[in-house]
Every structure is written in structure tokens, then in C-alpha cells.
Amino acid sequence: MTNTLHRYGDAESFHDDFILFCIASTGNNDEGAAEKQRQFLRICAKHNPANMGNGNRATFQPDRHLNPLAHWNRDVTPDWEGVIGEAKKPGTTAAVFKTREDAEAALKEVIAADLGLSVNMSTSVEGAKSCAENCGLKRHSVEYSLGFNDPHDHLPNSQVVKLATMCGHGMVSFNMARKMIDMVREGRRSPEQAVTTLARFCPCGVYNPARAQRVLEEARDHSG
Amino acid sequence: MRIDQNKCVACANCIPVCPMGAIYIDPKVNRATINTEACVECGNCLRGMSQEHLNPTMVRTVRKMAKAVRLRFEPEPDVCPTAAFFMNELEMPRLVRQVFSDPVVEHKSTGIKGRGTEEVKTNDVVPRVDIGEVGYTIEFGRPGVGVYFRDIQEMTRELGLLGARFEPNNPITHMMIDKKTGDVREDILNEKILSGIVEIKTTIGETEAILDAVRRVNKRIDTVMAVGISTRCDENGEDKVLGPQLEEWGYSFARAKTNMGLGRITNIKKKEEAHDEHLASVR
Numbered sequence: 001m002t003n004t005l006h007r008y009g010d011a012e013s014f015h016d017d018f019i020l021f022c023i024a025s026t027g028n029n030d031e032g033a034a035e036k037q038r039q040f041l042r043i044c045a046k047h048n049p050a051n052m053g054n055g056n057r058a059t060f061q062p063d064r065h066l067n068p069l070a071h072w073n074r075d076v077t078p079d080w081e082g083v084i085g086e087a088k089k090p091g092t093t094a095a096v097f098k099t100r101e102d103a104e105a106a107l108k109e110v111i112a113a114d115l116g117l118s119v120n121m122s123t124s125v126e127g128a129k130s131c132a133e134n135c136g137l138k139r140h141s142v143e144y145s146l147g148f149n150d151p152h153d154h155l156p157n158s159q160v161v162k163l164a165t166m167c168g169h170g171m172v173s174f175n176m177a178r179k180m181i182d183m184v185r186e187g188r189r190s191p192e193q194a195v196t197t198l199a200r201f202c203p204c205g206v207y208n209p210a211r212a213q214r215v216l217e218e219a220r221d222h223s224g
Numbered sequence: 225m226r227i228d229q230n231k232c233v234a235c236a237n238c239i240p241v242c243p244m245g246a247i248y249i250d251p252k253v254n255r256a257t258i259n260t261e262a263c264v265e266c267g268n269c270l271r272g273m274s275q276e277h278l279n280p281t282m283v284r285t286v287r288k289m290a291k292a293v294r295l296r297f298e299p300e301p302d303v304c305p306t307a308a309f310f311m312n313e314l315e316m317p318r319l320v321r322q323v324f325s326d327p328v329v330e331h332k333s334t335g336i337k338g339r340g341t342e343e344v345k346t347n348d349v350v351p352r353v354d355i356g357e358v359g360y361t362i363e364f365g366r367p368g369v370g371v372y373f374r375d376i377q378e379m380t381r382e383l384g385l386l387g388a389r390f391e392p393n394n395p396i397t398h399m400m401i402d403k404k405t406g407d408v409r410e411d412i413l414n415e416k417i418l419s420g421i422v423e424i425k426t427t428i429g430e431t432e433a434i435l436d437a438v439r440r441v442n443k444r445i446d447t448v449m450a451v452g453i454s455t456r457c458d459e460n461g462e463d464k465v466l467g468p469q470l471e472e473w474g475y476s477f478a479r480a481k482t483n484m485g486l487g488r489i490t491n492i493k494k495k496e497e498a499h500d501e502h503l504a505s506v507r
Contacts, residue, residue, distance in 0.1 A: 001376040004325075004481065005361075005450075005452050005479065005480075005481045006363065006450040006452070007479060008476050009478065009479075010266075011478040011479070014478070014479060021345075023342065023345050023346055023487075024346075025342060025346035025349040025350055025487065025489075026342070027494060028346070028349050028350060028489045028490075028491055028494050029349060029487060029488065029489055029490040030491065031260045031490065031491045031492070031496075032490075046451070054281070056328060062271070062272055062273060062274040062275075062302065063274040063275070064274075064275055065275065065276075065277065066274040066275060066300075066303060068274050068276055068278065070274075070300060070303075071300050071303075074300060079411055083406075087353045091347075094490075101463065103347065103501060107484070110486070110487065115486070116486075116487065116488050116490040117486070117487055118345055118346045118347075118348055118349055118484075118486065118487030119483075119484045119486045119487070120345050120481055120483050120484065121481070121482045121484060122479070122480070122481045122482075123333060123479065124478055124479055125478065125479065125480040126465075126484075127381040128480060129473050129482070131316060132461060132484055133461075134391060134481065135484075137461070137485060137486075138457070138459070138485060139457045139461040139462075139463075139482050139484065139485065140343040140347060140348045140456070140457060140461075140483040141353065141455065141456050141483040142344075142454060142455065142457060142463055142479035142480050142481070142482050142484075143343065143344050143359070143361070143452045143453065143454035143466075143481040143482075144452065144453050144454070144466075144467065144470065144479075144480045144481060145450065145451075145452055145477055145478070145479040145480065145481075146435075146450070146451040146452070146470075146475050146477055147447055147450065147476070147478070148367075148449070148450050149438070149439065149442050149448065149449040149450065150284075150448045151439075151443045151450070152440055152446050152447070152448075154368070154447070154448050155367070155368075155448060156368075158348075161367065164367045164368060165366075165367050168366075169366075169419075170243050170266075170365075170366040170367050170368065170418050170419055171243065171266070171268050171327065171329035172243075173240060173241060173242060173243040173245075173368060174243075174367070175240035175241075175242070175245060176240045176241055176301075176302075178240070179240045179301060183301070188298060189301075195304050196504065197300070197318070197363030200272065200274070200302060201241070201268060201273065201302070203272075203328050204327065204483060223500060
């Protein structure tokens with residue numbers, strides 16, 4: 001479970017958003033799948049991921065016992081090893097890349113590892129197609145996103161929707177996205193700090209901090 | 225979801241965290257409070273916020289002193305300073321809110337995990353959608369709006385009339401009392417969830433009617449929707465059927481989920497079964 005299909009934006013806005021995920025099929029290839037999924041994550045970790053997740057936890061996650069001093073100096077170091085080590089059950093593991101080159105390099109190594117598990121890529125239609133071709137693969141199946149249908153005008157502005165829909169389970173609220181945009185505009189948080197805050201709400205690790213940072217910087221630089 | 229009123233210090237950090245906007249500071253008691261009708265039990269406030277375990281009396285005192293001299297402390301925005309949230313035991317029908325809204329909770333009522341199934345993500349291992357067939361994931365409520373089961377039923381009934389085949393392992397299908405008509409259990413119709421995904425399959429010839437119906441029904445039900453539409457590529461990895469057809473009908477699709485075709489059956493028992501089936505078919 002990752003729900004990476006529906007992200008708000010046009011094809012160009014996905015130029016820094018490539019998600020590779022590896023999924024076991026229940027009853028068909030889930031025996032020994034946990035180790036293969038850890039191997040998938042280990043491969044991805046070598047190719048500059050922006051985020052990773054194992055279905056239960058992500059690179060950036062909330063702290064159950066936060067030290068109050070964190071308000072002045074919060075640790076935002078990605079915890080790749082934690083995500084890999086805690087992938088103990090067959091399910092879905094995912095990695096987010098900010099360049100096509102990194103995603104392709106990871107995919108090539110995943111192909112060579114011959115895990116036998118399904119590997120999918122979520123990005124623009126053409127982005128995934130060219131990745132497959134460059135890696136010598138023929139696409140098996142494709143699921144297109146027809147975008148969001150909002151006949152009752154519920155959705156806020158595009159920057160907020162872009163930030164919120166990067167968690168496919170809806171855990172990044174419109175209000176939190178809006179608050180981070182405001183904090184960055186007001187100089188109360190850096191874009192790097194703000195995206196880490198947003199990414200912590202996405203338990204699957206598919207939130208893209210690199211794309212979110214770009215959206216926040218655009219919102220700051222084009223405000224007014 | 226509950227907020228321990230003895231612990232809450234009304235810092236309001238949790239208010240923007242809620243995807244449904246269900247949390248507010250009740251001025252009568254000066255504590256954060258949950259609007260239980262709006263709350264979908266997604267657990268984001270409890271799971272998504274970091275927790276300090278500070279003494280509530282101490283925090284309230286510091287806040288009062290700072291407020292008196294117009295001092296503003298700017299805390300991390302995703303922290304509950306006193307770990308005031310806790311999950312209460314939920315029973316049916318309210319339990320469906322949590323099951324369909326919390327992405328890390330197991331579907332104990334349905335035996336299924338997650339909001340959908342493996343869909344075409346494992347189509348290379350278990351053929352669900354073949355060439356000439358079309359799979360649909362019709363998602364309601366996300367982002368940020370939520371949906372009632374009565375509204376989902378409005379759509380499933382329409383799809384049932386059009387002869388759509390509901391994916392049997394999908395959690396919403398499990399909530400149906402009639403998988404042909406799309407009728408949903410009556411006891412859950414007034415329950416609100418963060419998002420739900422209906423999965424169906426049709427032939428390519430039925431696609432235009434299904435997509436028309438989705439748009440038509442969405443105008444009647446007060447929520448947002450997102451449709452995913454899938455097919456199997458040909459032997460060259462191309463989709464020369466569905467994509468071009470969608471474009472002809474005026475649909476645009478910037479993004480896709482692409483199955484790279486690397487999966488296969490590796491479970492020993494399943495491999496033997498597949499081998500036996502193959503032998504039987506050749507005989």
C-alpha cells in the first residue's frame with residue numbers, strides 16, 4: 001500500500017518525482033519476500049533516494065519521546081537503515097528519487113538482482129516509459145491517473161493540493177500544507193525544515209521531500 | 225480518537241494536522257476537542273505528531289506567563305507537548321471509519337489490509353486485467369474531503385446497473401450485501417471515511433459509459449474523486465488501445481503507475497499447482 005498514482009500536477013511537474021516500489025503478491029511470491037524487499041531497499045539506498053518506506057515506517061518519522069530541546073535543533077537526518085532493517089513482513093517497499101538517472105540506476109540494479117517480485121514505477125507516463133526502455137524492459141501493465149474530479153469546488157489552490165497529494169493516504173492535510181507554505185513565506189521555517197515536517201506524516205515513505213521543497217520555494221518566491 | 229482533557233494544554237498544534245479539520249479549541253473549556261461526526265478515525269493526530277511527555281500544569285503555567293508579556297514561543301508545528309491523544313476501543317459501525325481511513329491499521333472486520341487490492345501492481349504475477357480489458361480504481365474522498373458510504377453506494381449502484389464486475393477482494397466490495405447491484409450494508413451508510421476505493425473491471429467497449437457515469441454521479445455526491453484506469457500492455461510494452469481511446473474521448477492523463485513486468489510466482493506450492501494446471505491443459 002502506497003497510493004502513489006494520484007498526485008496533483010502536470011507531466012512537467014513530475015520531472016523530479018520517480019517512485020519505485022516493490023510488492024509481493026500474497027500466496028504467489030510472498031515466501032521469503034521480506035528479505036528480497038530489504039534487498040530492494042538496500043539497492044535503492046545506494047542511488048540517492050529522497051525518501052523510502054517499508055509500509056509501516058518511513059525515512060522521516062515522528063518521535064514518540066521527543067526531547068524538548070528538539071524545538072531548537074531538530075534532527076532531520078534520513079534514517080535509511082531503520083527503514084531497511086524494519087522491513088520484516090512481505091508487503092510494499094518503496095523509494096522516491098528526484099532524478100530519472102537515479103531511478104534508472106536503481107531499477108537496473110533491481111533487474112540484475114532478479115528478485116521475482118513485482119516492481120512498479122509511479123511518475124509521468126512518458127517518464128516511466130523511457131525508464132523502462134532505457135533499462136531494456138517492456139512495460140507489462142499501466143494504470144493512468146485521470147486526475148482529480150472536483151465538481152463541488154472543495155479543493156484549495158494548486159500549491160496546497162500538490163503538497164497534500166504527495167501522501168497518497170491523505171495524511172498531509174490541506175491545513176498543514178498551507179501552514180508550511182505560510183511559515184516558509186514568513187521566514188519562520190526553511191523549506192528544508194518544512195518538508196521534513198510534512199514528510200513525517202506519510203507513514204509509507206512515498207512523500208517526495210525534493211518535489212515538496214521545490215513547491216514551497218516556488219510558493220515563497222512567487223508570493224505577493 | 226480521544227483527547228485527554230487533563231493533559232491538553234490548548235497549544236492548537238493538532239488543529240492543522242487533522243485531514244478532516246475535525247479538531248478545534250472549545251472556548252468553554254479551553255481544550256482541544258474533536259468533532260466526532262467530522263472525525264474519520266484516521267489516527268493522524270496520534271500517529272503523525274511527535275510527542276513530548278511534559279507536565280501539563282508546567283506547560284500551562286509557562287504558556288500563561290509568556291502570554292501575559294506578549295511573548296510568543298514558536299514550537300515545532302507537529303508536536304503534541306503532553307501526549308494528550310489516545311485511541312479508544314471502536315465498535316461497528318464506527319469501526320469502519322478507522323478501517324478505511326487509517327493507512328496502517330489492519331482490516332480486522334474484512335480480513336484485508338489497505339484501501340484497495342494489489343490491482344495491476346502484481347498483474348505480472350496474477351493476471352487481473354488482460355489485453356482488451358480495463359481495470360478501474362475509483363477513489364472517493366481524497367484529498368481532504370472524505371466521503372459517506374451512502375454516497376459510495378450511489379456510485380456502486382450506478383456501476384452495478386451498467387454491469388460492472390466488482391473486484392471480490394476489495395474492502396468496499398466486502399461491505400456490499402449484493403455484489404451485482406452494488407448495495408452496501410445499511411448499518412454503515414451514514415459512516416464517513418477519509419477515502420474509499422471501488423475497483424471494477426469491464427471490457428474496453430464499456431469504458432466510455434463507465435467514465436460518463438462516474439462524472440455524472442460525482443455531480444450528485446458531495447465529494448472529490450480520482451479515477452485510475454488500467455490495462456495490460458502488448459508484447460512490445462505498448463498500450464495502443466486504452467490510452468489513445470481515452471485521448472479521443474477528451475481525457476488527459478499526465479501520470480501513471482507502470483508495472484515493469486519483473487514479478488513471477490516463486491512460492492513452491494503455487495509453482496507446483498501452476499505446473500499441474502499446465503500439464504492438465506496440454507493433455
